[in-house]
Amino acid sequence: MEPKDQQHPKITSSTIQLVSSTDSPEFTHLTWSLTHSTVIGLDAEWKPVRSSSHQSTFPSVSLLQIACRLRLSDTASYESAVFLLDLSALPLLSIYELLKKAFVSPDILKLGFRFKQDLVYLSSTFSSHGCLPGFDRVEPLLDITSLYNYLQHKQSWVGRKIPKQSKSLATICQEVLGVSLSKELQCSDWSQRPLSEEQMLYAAADARCLLDIFDVFQAKVEKQGNSFHRSSTLNLGLKQILDVPNCCQTVLRNNVCDASNMVRAAMPEFPGRIPAIEAKVSENSSEFTKTMDVTLLHIVTKYGDKILLKDSDRKPKMSKKKGKRSSAGMTYKERLVQTADDWQGPPPWDLSVGGDGCPKFLCDVMVEGLAKHLRCVGIDAAIPHSKKPETRDLIDQANKEKRMLLTRDAKLLRYNYLIKNQIYRVKSLLKNEQLLEVIETFQLKICEDQLMSRCTKCNGKFIQKPLTTEEALEAAKGFQVIPNCLFNKNLEFWQCMDCNQLYWEGTQYHNAVQKFINVCKLNE
Structure with a gap:
């Protein structure tokens, strides 16, 4: 048989920790991991909402994924732990301070994929539960799209504004890691409980792959000779370390013990000066017990970015577009889509319209997974001739081959007048449910x-x-x-x-x- 699509090789149900109570061992492990990690991957999931120009509130985040990279004792290797925080079950007030400190800790590099929207929704969710003023920033941060562009020899993008036409996380994972991330569950209802095993695997993989992509990026930075040289810092005098305004506190903490010992040995007659120095370090230290190594510190210094939310970010943006509305309060295009949404026959293969009686479908790029499922049950299901077909190409192919065009794009329904009864919008999100929907709708045997x-x-x-x-x-x-x-x-x-x-x-x-x-x- 044809081999299955490759999934993330390091994510299984046994490696995922679902945190739904602050009294659980999973929460204890989460707290420990956050205070002992120097790199974490962040992602969030919420129930999909139909876009509306009159939406007055943000979606409520149902799940927060945190993938932690932990250094193994006395080795240069790492292990990773992935936590799924069930925000619908956890008392948000009890985890607010922990997350807020992690989001701004200078000891933790945060990884995200277009994480600003996630942060806006997270802040709104926590604020609605009394956690005021919510979250306002994440730093230091690296966006995965920046890392991808760097790995593709577009180094000017690292640490700068992400271009609008950036690739999806699934595409980046495929190109950088050789791992195929299915996005089938992206639009599933994340507010429903219990979460399915497939949902948990999907959510965990999205966070874990951020760490894996960063590892590839870090290895390339080190290979190209961009690693930070610890000796250059050790050669600084103690006064220079304390006086340099942009010297990172992590470097300071790493070197103060050695420096203070040197001073003690050289100047035993002034013991009172050492506590003052150590107090200055302590004032700037975070509560997190792990500090970045010099290589990671250099990456943060050179490529690190941050997310700062403004007051305008905390309010849903209202669409300024206007359109003619009917007496029912709907635009012409909205009414056209609604009337075409419910398919009515006969299909193009029906004998009454000159068909051969054999069902044939054309699945656009949004339902390509459904095409494979249809083939598995013996149904003729084609996909577009090109990877990025134009609407006209889809319509021409469906018309020429007398196929029913299956899609999840409601906009395609507007072209039903060109190929009558040959466009159907699939409503289900999961492939198995889509298959059953098509079988039932078209009464397939x-x-x-x-x-x-x-x-x-x-x-x-x-x-x-x-x-x-x-x-x-x-x-x-x-x-x-x-x-x-x-x-x-x-x-x-x-x-x-x-x-x-x-x-x-x-x-x-x-x-x-x-x-x-x-x-x-x-x-x-």
Whole structure:
């Protein structure tokens, strides 16, 4: 069978800690980890809301993800812990100060992906529960998009304003880490409890990958000779260290013990000067027990940024666009979309309109995962010819191939007058639910014999007669690798007539068949 998409290799349900009570061991571990981490990844989730020009409040954040990077004792290696803070269950007043201190601690580098919006929503959520004045800043901070641009040899973007046309986190993870992050659950209802295992894995992976991308960035910085030289600081005199206005407090803390010992040895007749020096250091130290090493300190000094919220950021922006409204209070475009949202037949394959009776779909980029699911149950489901098709291209392809265009983009419904009864907006968010929605809406007949009968890679049909192992080996030469463990199992191999991909009825095949038997309820 075709290999599955690669997921984050270090995230499993056993590595995730869900924090839903301040009396739990997970909360104790979170508190300890925050005070012993020098790098953390931040992300947040909330229930999706339909955009409205009259929205008066921000969404309430349901989940805050914190991935902590912890240095192992007496080694140069790290371990990571991912915490999911259930903000719908935790008393927010009890965690407000902990988070606020972590957000501004100079000892912790914060990583985020376009985190300003998350901070605005977090601040609003905590403020609504009496945690005034909410959160107003995060520093020091590195945006993952800046790191990505640096890794792509666009070093001028690091520490500067992020360009508007920046890539998605999933794309960055794929290019930098070789890890495919599914965004299928991005718009799921994060306010519902309990969270599913899939939701927790998704949320944890989004935070953990920030640490992994930073590790790649840090390694490149060190390789290019940008690491901070500790010796240059050690060569400074004690008076110079204390008097340099921009000298980081972390460097000061790292060196004051050595410096004070040197002074004690050289000037034993003035013991009273040392406590005064140590007091000056203590005044500027945070409550966090770990301090950055010199390499990390250099990165923060050179590339660090911050988020500062203004009063204007704390108020939802009202749209200034105006449009003609009908007597029902809706614009013409809103009414057009609403009337087209509920599909009514017949579909283009219906015999009454000259079709051949065989259901055929075209899934746009927003529902490409649904296309694979449809193929798995034996339904003809194509995807656009190009990766970034224009609306006209989608319509032309659906019209020419007599396919039903499936999308989640409500704007496409406006073109229903061009290809009548050939555009349907999928309402469900999850692939399994989308599959059931399409099956029910178009009254598709699914049977067990159809399962896994099409190529999931290209939508092609299989050859009529299976291949033997010897024939499959010959067909796969220079094209596909067949595992040696299959040679003695006397399996049958099937080949796609369009892309020549080879499939066999192994464990993955049987698992997939059983999955779709359950999803489609064929055993009931």
